[in-house]
Amino acid sequence: MSSADDLLEHVKRLLGSDVLDSHSQCGDATVIVPLGAARECLRRLKLDAELAFNVLIDLTAVDHLGREPRFDLVYHLASIDAVPREDRTAAVHRRLRVKTAVPESPCAADSVCEVWSAANWFEREVFDLYGIEFRGHPDLRRILLYDEFKGHPLRKDYPKERRQPLLGPRN
Amino acid sequence: MAAPAAIPSRRQKGDLHTETQLISMGPSHPATHGTVKIMLEIDGEQIVEMDVQIGYLHRGFEKECESGTWYQAIPYTDRLNYNSAILANLAFCMSVEKLLGCEIPRRGQWVRTLASELSRMGDHLTRLGAACLELGAMTPFLYGIEARELVWDLQEMLCGARVTSNYVRIGGVQREITPGFLERLSSSFVRIEELLRDFDRVVTSNRIFVDRFRDTGMLPLAKLIDYGVTGPLLRAAGVPLDLRKAEPYLVYEEIDFDVPVGSTGDNYDRFLVCQEELVQSMRIVRQCVPVIEKTAGEPLNVADPRIRWPAKERVFGRMEELIQQFKGVTEGIRVPAGEAYAAIESPNGELGFYIVSDGTGKPYKVRCRPPSFANVAPMRHMLVGGMLADIVPTFDMINMIGGECDR
Numbered sequence: 069m070s071s072a073d074d075l076l077e078h079v080k081r082l083l084g085s086d087v088l089d090s091h092s093q094c095g096d097a098t099v100i101v102p103l104g105a106a107r108e109c110l111r112r113l114k115l116d117a118e119l120a121f122n123v124l125i126d127l128t129a130v131d132h133l134g135r136e137p138r139f140d141l142v143y144h145l146a147s148i149d150a151v152p153r154e155d156r157t158a159a160v161h162r163r164l165r166v167k168t169a170v171p172e173s174p175c176a177a178d179s180v181c182e183v184w185s186a187a188n189w190f191e192r193e194v195f196d197l198y199g200i201e202f203r204g205h206p207d208l209r210r211i212l213l214y215d216e217f218k219g220h221p222l223r224k225d226y227p228k229e230r231r232q233p234l235l236g237p238r239n
Numbered sequence: 240m241a242a243p244a245a246i247p248s249r250r251q252k253g254d255l256h257t258e259t260q261l262i263s264m265g266p267s268h269p270a271t272h273g274t275v276k277i278m279l280e281i282d283g284e285q286i287v288e289m290d291v292q293i294g295y296l297h298r299g300f301e302k303e304c305e306s307g308t309w310y311q312a313i314p315y316t317d318r319l320n321y322n323s324a325i326l327a328n329l330a331f332c333m334s335v336e337k338l339l340g341c342e343i344p345r346r347g348q349w350v351r352t353l354a355s356e357l358s359r360m361g362d363h364l365t366r367l368g369a370a371c372l373e374l375g376a377m378t379p380f381l382y383g384i385e386a387r388e389l390v391w392d393l394q395e396m397l398c399g400a401r402v403t404s405n406y407v408r409i410g411g412v413q414r415e416i417t418p419g420f421l422e423r424l425s426s427s428f429v430r431i432e433e434l435l436r437d438f439d440r441v442v443t444s445n446r447i448f449v450d451r452f453r454d455t456g457m458l459p460l461a462k463l464i465d466y467g468v469t470g471p472l473l474r475a476a477g478v479p480l481d482l483r484k485a486e487p488y489l490v491y492e493e494i495d496f497d498v499p500v501g502s503t504g505d506n507y508d509r510f511l512v513c514q515e516e517l518v519q520s521m522r523i524v525r526q527c528v529p530v531i532e533k534t535a536g537e538p539l540n541v542a543d544p545r546i547r548w549p550a551k552e553r554v555f556g557r558m559e560e561l562i563q564q565f566k567g568v569t570e571g572i573r574v575p576a577g578e579a580y581a582a583i584e585s586p587n588g589e590l591g592f593y594i595v596s597d598g599t600g601k602p603y604k605v606r607c608r609p610p611s612f613a614n615v616a617p618m619r620h621m622l623v624g625g626m627l628a629d630i631v632p633t634f635d636m637i638n639m640i641g642g643e644c645d646r
Binding site: 095130144149163186210211212 | 293294297299301302303306337338340460461462464465466467476477478479480481482484485486498500502577578579580582589591593595603604606608612613616617645646
């Protein structure tokens with residue numbers, strides 16, 4: 069049994085019926101949780117004394133156009149040594165990918181900014197490029213594109229060639 | 240005639256101008272290499288509030304990757320971090336290789352390691368040199384840039400380009416090492432060491448420099464972790480997290496090197512950590528050289544023509560290989576459906592690629608986890624309450640690379 073499978077067993081024990089599905093393709097432990105319970109699951113994964121996923125490495129979305137629900141939110145978590153240590157190098161103890169499906173309407177999920185501050189900008193980016201809103205986000209505005217930009221370019225139905233109007237100076 | 244009454248000063252009237260001031264720093268400011276806009280509210284010289292606005296260099300990297308083949312995404316990865324393009328190539332190719340489940344020959348791994356460390360040296364030299372320049376010190380900048388130019392000359396010998404390397408390939412590297420490269424490397428390193436010594440003498444204990452760097456831009460360790468900050472910023476705060484040690488990839492497990500750490504996590508510690516990492520990178524490169532010499536003639540690339548097409552001299556002379564090359568170029572490689580995440584230690588921290596394949600010849604999703612993005616996010620907390628003059632050294636040590644942060 070690989071370490072990814074051990075980890076998945078542990079996560080399943082912790083989250084119980086909230087784990088809809090799991091896999092460890094290429095050695096990456098992955099669990100799928102329901103949208104409504106996602107924030108609570110992520111919080112528990114962070115606070116669990118043994119798992120202790122103290123870092124939100126990455127948050128992104130995938131647009132499965134034509135599938136229902138349409139989007140996947142993909143969280144990459146890691147548990148690292150968070151204390152300065154003299155003796156050896158800090159370890160990355162474990163990594164976990166958490167996915168949750170988001171429908172096209174309402175295209176929204178709960179923000180995890182309270183759980184990890186790193187989520188603030190990552191959620192702004194997903195909102196900007198995929199149009200998924202995050203409930204409870206303290207400052208949800210576009211981050212990479214400008215406010216007047218129409219649409220969300222990483223959606224599969226946004227044509228790559230589309231041009232947006234060039235804006236002059238604002239003053 | 241009566242003497243004119245003294246005009247009461249504003250201080251006496253109690254309304255000496257004390258409003259805070261709004262300043263827009265950037266997007267084109269000499270110190271914001273790359274483009275970033277920092278909206279500042281200052282009270283005198285103290286920062287009351289700031290908002291970092293990124294995105295000026297957004298070029299739709301992920302969208303572009305989705306429209307080409309897997310191979311066609313590699314040149315785009317060059318344009319993420321112009322200082323360490325090879326590392327971005329490597330991270331992307333490693334994620335695809337993870338999904339393909341292919342193993343690179345030993346010699347290929349050693350060559351990749353050597354190329355990675357050269358790339359890291361170029362990045363750190365730019366960061367350290369530019370930090371001096373932006374504080375008004377021209378001479379150490381020139382030392383740093385001369386050394387970087389020597390590194391980039393080596394990179395040019397390795398892959399034909401100083402900056403946009405396009406060197407690492409899925410299943411190997413672009414080409415065999417150029418004859419004379421290793422000799423050139425050892426002579427360049429002698430000069431680079433001289434330059435680093437000169438740099439060190441001018442900067443490291445320079446009073447002006449130390450005063451600008453020490454005790455500025457600090458953030459409590461818990462907050463750094465909360466923000467997902469990695470790389471030299473985290474190591475300067477005392478956590479020796481380095482993916483080359485924590486999750487060894489390539490051949491780092493067999494190489495002897497140290498991970499420098501700081502204690503307070505201020506800009507001065509960050510500077511010292513980067514300086515020491517340069518020395519460690521040279522140490523790693525020096526350990527790669529004898530192995531690469533010894534394994535001359537062994538394969539660099541995987542032998543599977545569906546992943547890495549055959550060497551040019553075979554393509555031009557043989558039918559079968561010509562067909563394989565043609566199919567490789569026109570159709571691209573088939574990556575099995577699924578998802579994978581691979582991360583490496585880039586000069587700024589964890590650089591990861593999360594890829595999703597639907598089994599066709601094109602990527603369904605290529606997500607780059609840029610270290611700059613996560614490292615810039617807590618910049619506000621590092622600076623609010625500090626002085627206006629702290630922005631430049633802090634920004635330099637965060638080393639935000641616009642191309643990588645904005646993609």
